[in-house]
Amino acid sequence: MRAAWICALCLLATGCGAGAEPPHATVIQVPGDAGSIQQAVSAARPGDLVLVAPGTYRESVRIGTRDVVLRGADRNRVIIDGEVRRANGVVVTAPGVAVENLTVRNHTLNGVLATGMSDGAGGLAHGSSGYTRLDPAAFPPLQGFRVSYVTASNNALYGIYAFDARHGVIEHSYASGSADSGIYVGQCKPCDVLVTGNVAERNAVGFEGANASGALFVLGNRFSGNRVGLTSGSDYQEALVPQEDATIAGNLIAHNAEPATPAQADGAFGLGIGIAGGRRNLVARNLIIGNPGAGITLASSEDLPPSGNRLLANMLRDNGIDLVYAASARAPGAGNCLSGNELRTTLPATLVELMPCPAGSAPAAGVAAPRVVAPPGMAFRAVPAGPAQPNRPDGPPVAARGLPGRVDADAVPLPAETLLIERSGITW
Amino acid sequence: MSARLGMAATVAAALLTGCGTDVPEPHPLTMAEAERLALVRYTNYETGVAFVTARIATGAGVLVLDGRVDFVRHLGHVALSTEGRSDPASAGLLQWGPTRVAFRQGLGQRAADPLPPDAWQLRPLRTGGSELDVTLLLLLNVANDRPDNAQLLHQSTARWLRSDAVGGTPVDLFEGPTQPGKAARLTYWVDRDGKLRRLDARLGDTGAEATIDFTPGAPPIPPHPAFT
Numbered sequence: 129m130r131a132a133w134i135c136a137l138c139l140l141a142t143g144c145g146a147g148a149e150p151p152h153a154t155v156i157q158v159p160g161d162a163g164s165i166q167q168a169v170s171a172a173r174p175g176d177l178v179l180v181a182p183g184t185y186r187e188s189v190r191i192g193t194r195d196v197v198l199r200g201a202d203r204n205r206v207i208i209d210g211e212v213r214r215a216n217g218v219v220v221t222a223p224g225v226a227v228e229n230l231t232v233r234n235h236t237l238n239g240v241l242a243t244g245m246s247d248g249a250g251g252l253a254h255g256s257s258g259y260t261r262l263d264p265a266a267f268p269p270l271q272g273f274r275v276s277y278v279t280a281s282n283n284a285l286y287g288i289y290a291f292d293a294r295h296g297v298i299e300h301s302y303a304s305g306s307a308d309s310g311i312y313v314g315q316c317k318p319c320d321v322l323v324t325g326n327v328a329e330r331n332a333v334g335f336e337g338a339n340a341s342g343a344l345f346v347l348g349n350r351f352s353g354n355r356v357g358l359t360s361g362s363d364y365q366e367a368l369v370p371q372e373d374a375t376i377a378g379n380l381i382a383h384n385a386e387p388a389t390p391a392q393a394d395g396a397f398g399l400g401i402g403i404a405g406g407r408r409n410l411v412a413r414n415l416i417i418g419n420p421g422a423g424i425t426l427a428s429s430e431d432l433p434p435s436g437n438r439l440l441a442n443m444l445r446d447n448g449i450d451l452v453y454a455a456s457a458r459a460p461g462a463g464n465c466l467s468g469n470e471l472r473t474t475l476p477a478t479l480v481e482l483m484p485c486p487a488g489s490a491p492a493a494g495v496a497a498p499r500v501v502a503p504p505g506m507a508f509r510a511v512p513a514g515p516a517q518p519n520r521p522d523g524p525p526v527a528a529r530g531l532p533g534r535v536d537a538d539a540v541p542l543p544a545e546t547l548l549i550e551r552s553g554i555t556w
Numbered sequence: 557m558s559a560r561l562g563m564a565a566t567v568a569a570a571l572l573t574g575c576g577t578d579v580p581e582p583h584p585l586t587m588a589e590a591e592r593l594a595l596v597r598y599t600n601y602e603t604g605v606a607f608v609t610a611r612i613a614t615g616a617g618v619l620v621l622d623g624r625v626d627f628v629r630h631l632g633h634v635a636l637s638t639e640g641r642s643d644p645a646s647a648g649l650l651q652w653g654p655t656r657v658a659f660r661q662g663l664g665q666r667a668a669d670p671l672p673p674d675a676w677q678l679r680p681l682r683t684g685g686s687e688l689d690v691t692l693l694l695l696l697n698v699a700n701d702r703p704d705n706a707q708l709l710h711q712s713t714a715r716w717l718r719s720d721a722v723g724g725t726p727v728d729l730f731e732g733p734t735q736p737g738k739a740a741r742l743t744y745w746v747d748r749d750g751k752l753r754r755l756d757a758r759l760g761d762t763g764a765e766a767t768i769d770f771t772p773g774a775p776p777i778p779p780h781p782a783f784t
Contacts, residue, residue: 212598212703213591236594236703284598284702307702390701504628505701507602 153525155179165189165198165208172196177525180206180230188214188235192246194222195527200230203277204516210235210283212509217283221246224527226274229520231281234509239280239303244270244292262292262315262367269294269316274528277520281305282509286312287331291366295320297532300520302551303328305511307390309336310354317368318342322532327551329353330511332392334384337374338363344374345532347540350547353554355392355502357381357419361404362429370432372407376414378540380547383418383556388512391505397421398448398500405429405459408436413542416444418556421500423447423471426464427454433461438485441468443542449473453483453494463488514553582717585730590710593730595750600627600699600770603751607771608634608695613764614687617641621650621691623667624774627699630654632692633777635667651780652692657681658780671778678782687764694742694757695768709733717743722753722769739763 154173158180162168166189168178174195182205189208191198198218200206208217208230217232220242232239245267273296280287280303287303290296291314303310303326310328312335313321320343327350328334334351337344337360351357358381362370381400396402398421403409405428416423423444426434433455444450450471455461465485474480475495483489585593600606605628610621616638623634630653638646648661649672658676665672682689712733720727725747732742740760745753757766 212595213706215705215707236706507598507628508702509602 153177157181159183169193169196169198174224175525175527182206184209186211186214188216189218191218191220191225191227192222193225195224195529196222197226197228197525197527198230199226199228199520199525203229203279203519204231206230208232212236212284216241217280219243220273221270223271223273224529225272226276226526226528227278228274228276229278231279232287233279233281233283235283235285237283237285238289239283239287240275240278240289241286242270242273242275242290242293242296244268264292264315264367267292271295272528272531273297274299274531276300277517278302279514279517280310281513282511283307284508286310286336287328288312289314290321291315293321294318295531296528297321298323298326300325300518302326302514302517303334304330304514304553305390305508306331306333307508308393309333310351312336312338313340313344314338315366315368316340316342316344318373319344320532321345322347322535324348325548326350327514327548329514329552329554330386330389332356332390332505334358334381337361337371339366339368339371340374341368341370341372343535345535345537346374346376346379347535347537348378348543348547350380350549350552352380352382352384352552353386353556354384355386355389355397356399357384357401357416359402359404360409361402361406362432364430370405370407371409373409374406375410375412375537376401377410377412377537378543379414380543380545381414381416381419381423382545383554385418385420385500386554387503388506390508390511391502395499395502397502400424400444400447402427403434403437405432406434406437408438410438410440410537411442412438412440412537413540414442415543415545415547416442416450417446417545419447421448421498422452423450425452425454425497426461426494427497428456428459428461431459433459434464435461436463436488437465439464439466439469439483440485441542442470444469444471447473448498448500449475451475451479452497453479454497455492455494457493460491460493461489462491465489512553515551517551580716580718582715582731585710585712585714585716587706587710589716589728589730590706590714592728592746592750593714593732593744594704594706594709596704596744596746596752597698597700598703599750600752601701603699603772604628605774605776607774608632608768610634610691610695610766610768612687612691612766615762615764619688623650624777625695626777627696628701629777629779630696631777631779631783632695633667635665636688637663650692651777651783652681652696653783654693654696655681656782657689657692658782671780676780676782684760687759687762687766690759691757691766691768694755694766698752698755720745722747725753727753
């Protein structure tokens with residue numbers, strides 16, 4: 129079936145003599161045409177599709193050719209298994225690459241990594257693991273990436289990780305059992321990255337944006353059943369401080385107090401959304417429920433205050449405290465504003481009056497955020513796998529160009545508690 | 557072992573080396589060895605609770621620890637004794653976490669017994685100067701909830717030293733990364749399954765030596781109220 133539409137596409141392209149397009153997109157089948165995914169990827173030319181048959185692949189794949197599409201024939205049965213020996217499942221260091229419809233699990237670092245921090249030979253530059261302060265001049269950002277319908281389970285750092293990468297999309301993916309974040313976007317300014325329709329659960333943190341600024345859209349995701357649902361903030365260990373101008377809208381951030389998860393590095397537990405040292409972020413129409421520490425905290429990060437953040441029309445209920453303003457005396461924030469939120473409890477108690485929109489709050493420190501004692505963590509490998517995930521709809525390979533396109537965050541509504549529930553293994 | 561037998565063994569070892577058998581020399585880690593060493597602390601974390609016995613050479617004699625350590629909860633619980641001494645001050649029960657030590661002085665206590673409710677003294681755990689405390693902290697830090705970075709280990713000063721056995725189990729000895737000018741070093745005895753069987757430590761401040769044996773599969777530790 130898949131070969132048939134590829135051929136049809138070739139004929140059409142050839143027939144109308146469209147010179148600007150690649151003459152044809154070759155389909156490289158694994159294992160039919162190549163002995164390993166890496167062999168297929170290495171043989172691929174820009175625009176080619178590497179189509180992987182069901183099986184467990186014990187290899188680490190590096191994609192250094194632009195506009196290649198790596199696709200599994202069955203998301204749940206095409207498995208790249210790191211066996212807790214290999215660092216990364218798929219590493220993308222070329223622009224325009226898409227990774228689709230497969231599972232990456234049991235890596236000592238990341239399931240899928242997209243980054244411009246390449247050594248030029250398709251590999252990673254030294255120090256590109258974990259928290260890294262990159263030199264943006266030496267390593268210009270990767271331009272264009274897409275991670276779609278990927279299941280990233282039981283990886284020791286991040287499930288899906290994009291840093292020093294712009295103009296990308298992470299969508300319809302599922303991340304669980306990450307000892308750090310399920311999905312992580314870091315070190316981009318402006319990012320021009322859309323994160324949408326994903327489920328991240330049973331991770332230390334569901335989604336983390338660190339120094340990810342400017343046209344970062346986190347829309348319509350389910351970040352529930354982690355230790356912490358979502359964080360967005362500034363981190364001096366990484367480049368491009370401070371974090372600013374992200375849009376976090378229409379997400380379900382619920383019951384982030386799941387004990388069967390790896391420990392969060394700072395011992396956090398029971399937090400829905402945490403903004404630390406972030407500026408001018410928009411947090412709108414999120415459903416934030418059942419987080420026993422706090423629904424949302426606005427905090428400082430070292431000398432960086434939380435300033436100019438707008439919290440609009442979120443619905444918060446059954447959280448320990450719905451909203452906590454925890455800016456430090458060293459970095460008191462200003463200009464934060466609240467409007468149209470449904471919430472009952474805030475710290476300080478009069479936050480709604482202190483943070484009018486559009487005027488924003490006067491410069492002030494806050495109070496210490498309440499802490500929930502965290503249960504012991506679980507080994508990331510022991511976190512139970514999630515349910516089977518839906519396959520990507522069939523279709524021709526499309527390189528990750530022109531992403532994310534026009535994003536209409538205003539059109540993303542307040543979700544129901546059932547958002548993406550059919551893809552979730554967490555109940556409450 | 558008598559001096560004569562010891563000498564004979566040395567001569568035999570020299571002969572073995574001399575006649576050209578292929579005994580591998582210590583070498584920087586191969587990537588496969590680095591991956592193995594990178595997993596040691598994570599494997600301890602997955603183990604959860606292990607039995608431990610330790611001998612620590614200190615200026616005040618050889619301290620012996622016998623008990624267990626919980627790598628996930630960062631909690632240890634051992635009976636302490638001092639070789640060659642039988643006065644009450646030379647022995648006791650110890651329970652500790654990353655920052656504090658609870659000590660219950662007295663002979664004849666076993667870590668396997670139920671936790672006595674009284675007569676505990678609580679003090680901060682010292683991070684330097686005390687061979688005992690440095691060893692206690694080491695016992696908690698020899699586990700981590702994720703593998704170490706094999707690539708960095710591969711590029712480090714870590715070395716494969718030799719093959720050996722612990723209690724009949726074949727192991728490889730790996731020397732961990734060292735820092736220039738620092739005496740501290742750790743030697744990991746790692747079995748074929750990646751489990752840490754023994755740890756030799758040369759402790760930073762004094763160069764004193766400690767040997768710790770691990771056996772997986774210990775029951776949980778009943779925590780002292782200070783550690784709940």
